[in-house]
Amino acid sequence: MTKRNSILTGVSRAAELHDEMGLRDKLKDGSKAIDVFAVIAALKVMVLFRPLEGLLGAYVPTPNAAGMLITTQRNLHIQRFTASHELGHHVLKHHAPSLDLNVGFVARGEKNGHEPQEVEADAFASEFLLPAWLIAAHARRQGWGRAELKRAEIVYQLSLRLAASYSATCWALASAKFISQADANALASLPPKKSKMQALEDVAPPSWHPDVWVLSKRDQGSQLIGGPDDFLVLSLEEHSGGGYEWDMDPLPSVGLSVRADQRIDKSAEPALIGSPITRRVVAQSSAPGRTRLKLEERRPWEGSGNAINRVEFDLALWGKEPVGLLRPERMLAA
Ligand SMILES: [Zn+2]
Numbered sequence: 001m002t003k004r005n006s007i008l009t010g011v012s013r014a015a016e017l018h019d020e021m022g023l024r025d026k027l028k029d030g031s032k033a034i035d036v037f038a039v040i041a042a043l044k045v046m047v048l049f050r051p052l053e054g055l056l057g058a059y060v061p062t063p064n065a066a067g068m069l070i071t072t073q074r075n076l077h078i079q080r081f082t083a084s085h086e087l088g089h090h091v092l093k094h095h096a097p098s099l100d101l102n103v104g105f106v107a108r109g110e111k112n113g114h115e116p117q118e119v120e121a122d123a124f125a126s127e128f129l130l131p132a133w134l135i136a137a138h139a140r141r142q143g144w145g146r147a148e149l150k151r152a153e154i155v156y157q158l159s160l161r162l163a164a165s166y167s168a169t170c171w172a173l174a175s176a177k178f179i180s181q182a183d184a185n186a187l188a189s190l191p192p193k194k195s196k197m198q199a200l201e202d203v204a205p206p207s208w209h210p211d212v213w214v215l216s217k218r219d220q221g222s223q224l225i226g227g228p229d230d231f232l233v234l235s236l237e238e239h240s241g242g243g244y245e246w247d248m249d250p251l252p253s254v255g256l257s258v259r260a261d262q263r264i265d266k267s268a269e270p271a272l273i274g275s276p277i278t279r280r281v282v283a284q285s286s287a288p289g290r291t292r293l294k295l296e297e298r299r300p301w302e303g304s305g306n307a308i309n310r311v312e313f314d315l316a317l318w319g320k321e322p323v324g325l326l327r328p329e330r331m332l333a334a
Pocket residue numbers: 085089098099100118121
């Protein structure tokens with residue numbers, strides 16, 4: 001079998017599994033990433049997280065049950081991609097165990113040195129987590145066209161929403177033909193730190209490790225799969241002329257500390273449509289967990305019933321999976 005056939009086998013099995021699990025319909029509004037761990041649990045594959053040395057993951061088929069090992073030495077995005085690769089071995093009915101030192105090589109265009117089953121599982125992994133239809137759904141919701149998808153800071157924001165690494169997102173955009181391979185190479189060479197700095201402006205984080213989400217009304221109802229010390233940069237139109245303002249009091253009660261809070265007046269911009277005032281708030285999470293953040297725009301002296309705008313986010317800021325079995329509270333799809 002040629003390498004091309006192996007890739008097609010992996011890709012088509014991923015598309016079938018999307019259909020079997022009803023994922024295309026569930027995720028069509030671009031508000032979520034694929035919850036690979038929920039799919040693995042639904043297929044009754046055992047997952048164990050261990051501090052594997054030199055290995056990203058492994059798939060172990062047995063006659064009665066199948067299991068996978070995933071390293072705890074890498075971040076959540078790599079854990080999710082590795083789990084998707086091991087899921088590929090399972091749903092492609094591979095009978096030999098697989099020890100995986102390297103995943104994502106098909107998307108990166110590494111041509112040689114991989115067994116056909118590895119190519120199948122790896123092509124499955126990319127297609128399952130980052131299919132063109134899911135990228136299109138997120139881009140549609142955010143109003144991103146082909147020009148925006150060539151910008152590093154936009155691709156970085158897209159990668160967060162897909163709960164994938166920035167580089168995996170660059171390759172997926174090329175594979176789905178939203179951008180050229182040359183554009184993907186150029187984007188992948190830019191470190192996400194620059195996009196984080198741009199988003200945070202004058203807020204200096206203690207390290208550049210946390211991710212920085214730029215959130216607007218377009219993210220209403222979205223689920224954010226991130227880390228315990230991630231930053232949220234809220235950018236919301238505010239109708240202060242009528243006395244309305246966004247009530248930011250709920251931030252500390254869900255464990256978010258405010259690092260900056262400002263109003264940006266854009267009334268001098270000639271082509272302005274909508275409210276001239278943008279409320280920009282930078283907040284940082286401080287602990288792992290899942291919570292709902294609900295914000296309202298209303299007059300400070302009026303009650304909740306009089307809000308003129310509301311946004312709500314499902315914050316799943318657990319970070320990477322720790323040593324142990326997959327825990328039920330981490331299932332996001334439900
Ligand atoms: Zn493998």
